[in-house]
Amino acid sequence: MDGGLREACVLAMRSYRLIEVIADRSLGYPPAVAVGWALRGDWGRAEFLAAHIGLAIQAYAGLAEVAAAGGDRERLRRMVDATRNVVGHGGLDWLTARDLSVAARAAARLGDAGLARELLRDAEKVLRRPASSTETDLRAKGLATVAQAYAAIGDRRHAKKLIAEAEHRMDGQRGDMRAYHLSLIASASAEVRGVDAAMRSFPDPREPVYQARVQAEFARAAAEAGDHATAGRLLDSAAARLLPAVQGQRSVVHGRAELSLREAPAGAARGTRDSRCRTRWRRRPCRRTAHMAAWPPP
Numbered sequence: 001m002d003g004g005l006r007e008a009c010v011l012a013m014r015s016y017r018l019i020e021v022i023a024d025r026s027l028g029y030p031p032a033v034a035v036g037w038a039l040r041g042d043w044g045r046a047e048f049l050a051a052h053i054g055l056a057i058q059a060y061a062g063l064a065e066v067a068a069a070g071g072d073r074e075r076l077r078r079m080v081d082a083t084r085n086v087v088g089h090g091g092l093d094w095l096t097a098r099d100l101s102v103a104a105r106a107a108a109r110l111g112d113a114g115l116a117r118e119l120l121r122d123a124e125k126v127l128r129r130p131a132s133s134t135e136t137d138l139r140a141k142g143l144a145t146v147a148q149a150y151a152a153i154g155d156r157r158h159a160k161k162l163i164a165e166a167e168h169r170m171d172g173q174r175g176d177m178r179a180y181h182l183s184l185i186a187s188a189s190a191e192v193r194g195v196d197a198a199m200r201s202f203p204d205p206r207e208p209v210y211q212a213r214v215q216a217e218f219a220r221a222a223a224e225a226g227d228h229a230t231a232g233r234l235l236d237s238a239a240a241r242l243l244p245a246v247q248g249q250r251s252v253v254h255g256r257a258e259l260s261l262r263e264a265p266a267g268a269a270r271g272t273r274d275s276r277c278r279t280r281w282r283r284r285p286c287r288r289t290a291h292m293a294a295w296p297p298p
Contacts, residue, residue: 031059038066043075050082057086058095061102068106076110079103080119087122094142097123101149108153116153120146124162140169140181144188151192159192167203179210186214190221195230212242 031053038046050059064079083103087096104119123146127139147162166185170178182205190198195218205211219234 029053029055031055031062034059035062035066038063057083057099060086061099061106064103064106068109071110073110073112076106076112077115080107080115084119084122087126092138093126093129094138097127097139097142098145100126101145104149105152113153116149117155120149120153123149138181140166141184143169144185147192148188156192163189163192170203176207176210179205179207183210183213183217186217187221190218195222195225195227208241212238215241 029049029052031050034046034049034053036046037043037049046063050056050063053059060079060083064076064083067073067076067079080103083099087100100119100123104116104123107113107119108116123142127142127146143162143166147159147166150156150159150162163185167182167189170182173181182203186198186202189202193201198221199218202214205214215234215238219231219238222228222234223231
C-alpha cells in the first residue's frame, strides 16, 4: 500500500512537471499530491510542494487533516497558520471558506475548539466580503459548508442559523440555477437540522430533476442515521419525480446519469418500497407520479 502511494505521488509529479508556472507557483498542480506525501510521512516534500502550488490553501488544509489524524499538535498548528497566511492572496471566497472549514475540523479533532472557532469565524468573514454576481450563489454553498463544520464542533445553534442564511440567499434566484444551487446545500441542511426538519423547511427547487436530487441527498442522510425506511421512501419519491422528467424532456441540465440509487448508501435501498412501483434505473420509468404534486417530500 505504501509503495503504491509513493508511485502515485511520483507519477502525478511527473505528469504536472510542465504545468504553467507564474511567480514561482505551479498553478495547476493538484494539492492531493502534497497530501499524499504527508500520508507517506515525507513532510519535507509535502510542505515544499504546498508552498509552491497555486492551490496552497487547499494543500495546507489537507496537511492539517493529516497532522490531526496523527496526533501531531505542533505540526497541526504550523499547517493551520500556513492556511491562514494564504487567505487573501487571491482565489474564490467560497473555496477559501471551505478550506478554512477543513482546517477547523482538524483543529477540533485534537481538542482545540478555540482555534476551530477562530478559523470558522475567518471563513464567515471571507464569505461576507463583497462578491461578484457570478459568485453569490456559490457563497451559499460556502455558508452551508461552514455550517456543517460548526455542527461538527458542537455549535448546532449557529450552524442552523448559517443554513437558514444559505437557503435565504437563493430567494432572488430563478429557474434552473436556483434549483441547482439549492441541490448543492441539501445535504448540509439535512446534516445540520436533521432529515425530518430539513424535509419540512427546505425550499422547493420547483424543478422535478432537482427535487429528485434534493430528496436523494435527504435519503443519504437518513440512511447514514440508520433510518432506512425514510431513506427508501425518499428514493422512491425521487424516482417518481426524476424519471418522467427525463423521459419528457429532450434537454435536462442534470439527467438520469447524475442521480442513481448507487449514489445512496446501500442500506437506503433496503427501506420500505411500494410493491406496485419498484424503482430501477435502466428500465421503464414508474407510471405512478403522484409524488410530483407536492413539496415538501412525503
